[in-house]
Amino acid sequence: MAQLGVGIGWRAELDLTIERMDGVDFVEVIAENLKPAHLPESLRVLRAKGVPVIPHGVSLGVGAAEPPSPARLAHLAACAQALDAPLVSEHLAFVRGGGLEAGHLLPVPRTRESLRVITENVRRAQDALPVPLALENVAAIFGWPDDELTEGQFLAELVDRTGVGLLIDVANLYTNQFNLGLSAVDALDALPLEHLAYVHVAGGYEHHGIWHDTHTTTAPQPVLDILTELCARATPPGVLLEWDDDFPSDAALGNELSKIRAAMSLAGEAR
Template identity: 85%
Template sequence: MSGSKRDLPDLGVGIGWRAELDLTIERMAGVDFLEVVAENVRPADLPESLRVLRARGLPVVPHGVSLGVGGAERPSADRLAHLAACAQALDSPLVSEHLAFVRGGGMEAGHLLPVPRTRWSLRVITENVRRAQDSLPVPLALENVAAIFGWPDDELTEAEFLAELVERTGVMLLIDVANLYTNQFNLGLSAVAALDTLPLEHLAYVHVAGGYEHHGIWHDTHTTAAPQAVLDVLSELCARVSPSGVLLEWDDEYPSDAALATELSRIRAAMHRVGAEIPR
């Protein structure tokens, strides 16, 4: 099942639901939608907090981290069935996953690794994405990943690869502006050039997160406030398209309720600020 931005509801500004943040999110104002890591929930026995928030009318998007559409092996039927069950249990408008390599030959990578951006790889991943779409009851959105290396035989930029994948499959995009910044910092891939290449009419929603630099490498850790440079990329994106939703990710070293509320306010401000200066 494919889709475009016009097929989605207006999601607003959201936050990634984590068990450690359940009460925080329940009492926070200004949260319009949620995302939950699909591997962390059982559709038949959803966490009480998610049931409470769904009852309030907040949309919840299942976000997978282990499907592995970027490998040579076909996506697991069991993993696809779990994603589909999550979407049905949460009455979700879509499901999201990563354009990433996660396993091969029975071995788990342990990370969301970049895929080789070659024509051969594109053919394999196109078939994987089509199979995933056929197995899901709602549209699928794929996320660009953060990288600390690129494959030596890459023939396309990440944005060119995603654009061709969208053209072949109609898959939607989850654009992580923190990952665009990470790849600009680590690999010299211009975030602005990526935004100019990506088919933003297929944008489902956006991720924002923080990280830090260590020994000349940017690590996308989701454990700090988003740096201004990441919010500037968000502003550049919003100057080109009005996203259905923008979501804050925070995965460890959780801050106070007030700090999270401040991050949501910074995101809203960045969405309405155009003309930010981004190195090209």
Template identity: 70%
Template sequence: MPSLGVGIGWRPEIDRTVERLPDVGFVEVIAENIGPEHLPDSLTVLRGRGVPVVPHGVGLSLGGAEPPDPARLAHLAACAEALGSPLVSEHVAFVRAGDLSAGHLLPVPRTREALSVVADNVRRAQDALPVPLALENVAALFGWPQDEMTEAQFLGELVERTGVSLLIDVANLYTNQRNLGLPAVEALDTLPLTEVAYVHVAGGHVGGHGLWLDTHTESVPEEVLEILTELCSRVAPPGVLLEWDAAYPSDAVLAGELDRVREAVARAS
């Protein structure tokens, strides 16, 4: 995977901010929110500066029983080609069945049967994409009672079967630690970290019933940065990206958050 550095999620609400932020190594754009035939001017500006842009899909539903929608795959491929992207990313998640959408990235049952289905869907996606695919672990509010593997074991076997890369979201590891009692460090012990394409960090807050909500609307907690440092002490990820999706702060605050990410990475060396 190419070296990407520290980046930020591009959103139309902060397009000029992203252009102004110093030392942004790469950006990530939600693929479903852009049309490859009419790219936003800001993304064109960033590409002109040589900043890599990674399309990040949220709708393939690779964890569903049905094969990924060819039209959605074609859109993701077209985004990658239009942006000259080094890779694309998606989630190991269930999103829809037929015309019914969950409206959320739901966890996949971690069973052998489900693994075979997901692996087949991932291969179909890889065959349809012009660049490598990286898959993200999701934040969960529940686990399936029939689980036969941990999430890290499931992802490790998926990598072994398909050769897919990983997008490790350390904020999601923290969320699952808080909500489900799944230690993040134990996940890092099992995940094939040499296959990491890049890493996500984000903030959240406590919601109803004491659950941690991964909202991407707050400063990154120190606990999440500690998990990032732990990951970076084991492997040097090609890139680390800050997600912020609403309640956008000032340019100075976002620049400060990126500096905190850089400091967390540097602590591992």
């Protein structure tokens, strides 16, 4: 996988901030917000500086029973080509079925039959894309009752069958630990981290006993601790901060990147 460094999710509200920030090695942009033939000027500026830009899809839905949409795949491919991207990322999630949109990235049933279907969907997506694909683990507020595999086992088998890359969101691991009691460390131990493409870090908040992964606050220490645990097991090609709303100052965002680097370095000191 491409060596990326430490980056931040590009948002239109942060365009000038990201252009002038020190320490931004790469960015990620929501693919559905892009028109490949008319890229935002800020992304063209970043590409001219040699900053890699990764298109990140949120609506492909490889977790559905039906194959992924050829039109959505074509859009992802066009984004990758327009940005000269090293890879494309998406979510291992259910987003639609039977003509109905879920309106959210829902967890997939972790059964053998589901794994068979998702394997075929991932292979179709890989065949349609000009660059490697990485899939992200999602945050959940519920689990399916008939799961046969843990999240780590499910992802490991999917990687073994398809060779797909992993985008591991440590904030989502924390969310699932908080909401469902699923150990983040156990998940890390089960994952084939040699297939790691990059990592997401983000903040959220607790409300009425539920952790909400909002990407609108500073990453809490438990999320950074999971990042350190991950880095103790493997050196991630990239780590990216997600911040989607209630944007803080340039200095505050820069401090978030510094905290990410510090969490990564702790793993190195412990080795």
